[in-house]
Amino acid sequence: MPPSNPRAIPVSKYMDELSKSITFRVSQLEKETLDDIARRARRPLAELLREALGMVTSGHRSSVPIAPPELLRAVARIEADMDEVTRVLRRAEVDDGFLDHLAILSLLVGIDRKLGKLAHSHWSWR
Incomplete structure (x- = not known):
């Protein structure tokens, strides 16, 4: 009679029991x-x-690659820049609704350049 929980039966991962060894x-x-x-x-x-x-x-699922610390720091800096853009936009909404398009555009261009450098350094790192 099969068990109600088939996973409870220990099943060897390998066809044969592992009893031999190879040394190199x-x-x-x-x-x-x-x-x-x-x-x-x-x-x-x-x-x-x-x-x-x-x-x-x-x-097993494939493991997630570990990113180098310098890449994580660069992404954190870009996240801070995006937060700054968000603050500028919210301030403009609260004030008189006037958006300083040139300031926002310059922030976005700066972020785009940083992302380009980051992508280049990341792919050349691999």
């Missing part, structure tokens, strides 16, 4: 890099290596 040598830097990749993926290194070799497929 890597440099200290390569080992640290592999460990770092596994840590970021929050998965065992052996599982990642088996997947890379096409031996198994995992049910």
Whole structure:
């Protein structure tokens, strides 16, 4: 009789039980890099290596890449610029309804240039 909760039955991810091992040598830097990749993926290194070799497929979602800190800081600065544009627009609405189109346009052009530089540096970083 099948159980009412089929997920409660432990099912091995792999067809055969894992009882054999393979050893290969890597440099200290390569080992640290592999460990770092596994840590970021929050998965065992052996599982990642088996997947890379096409031996198994995992049910894990692909991991979200970690953005470099300088990219996050640049995005935060652009967000602050957008907040400034919002403040200018709200002040203009509260005052007499007059919008300083030139000031708004200059802020938007500045933000556009920053985004262009950021996109260029990000894609050249990859």
